Amino acid sequence: MKIGELSRTTGVSIRSLRYYEQQGLITSVRQPNGYREYTLLTIETVETVKLYLNLGLTTEQIASFLTCVLQNKEAFCTEVMPVYRKKLAEIERQIVELNQIKANLIDRIAFLGQQEQGNDE
Structure with a gap:
């Protein structure tokens, strides 16, 4: 199968497929x-890569355990858990930061809203 067919089948751009390679x-x-020229197994591999990219993992992280996942089941690949835990911790830090930014914005909006009301009088 040529790269164009692989792209159409998986919904992944040719540019991304070249990057994956x-x-x-x-x-x-x-x-x-x-x-x-790609084999039919490449379709499954690309779909697996898409899954992990949608979890927010990098291609480097995926590469560290992809072979194991494709040969076995995810539950049997010890390389997966540390990556998942690291990603979850990263997301939790981002949530804290975003909540702080959100609180700051709410405060600024409230402050500026009071300023606007004071100017209207």
């Missing part, structure tokens, strides 16, 4: 004419 997430065989 550069990162070692997928592989292809180069034909004599220079075209990349």
Whole structure:
């Protein structure tokens, strides 16, 4: 299967597929004419990569456990849990920061709202 067909089948852009290959997430065989040729297994690999990207993981993080996940089940890959825990901690820190920003914005809106009311009188 050529890269265009893989792109259409998975909904992933050709540019992203080339990037996945550069990162070692997928592989292809180069034909004599220079075209990349992918196996049907690559569809499953790309779908798995999409899942992990949607969890907010980086391609580097995915590469660290992708082979294990594809060969086994996720539950049997010890490499996955530390990555998940690290990502969850990162998200929790971001939530704290966003809540602080939200509180600051609410305070600023309330303050400026009072200023506007004072100018209306």
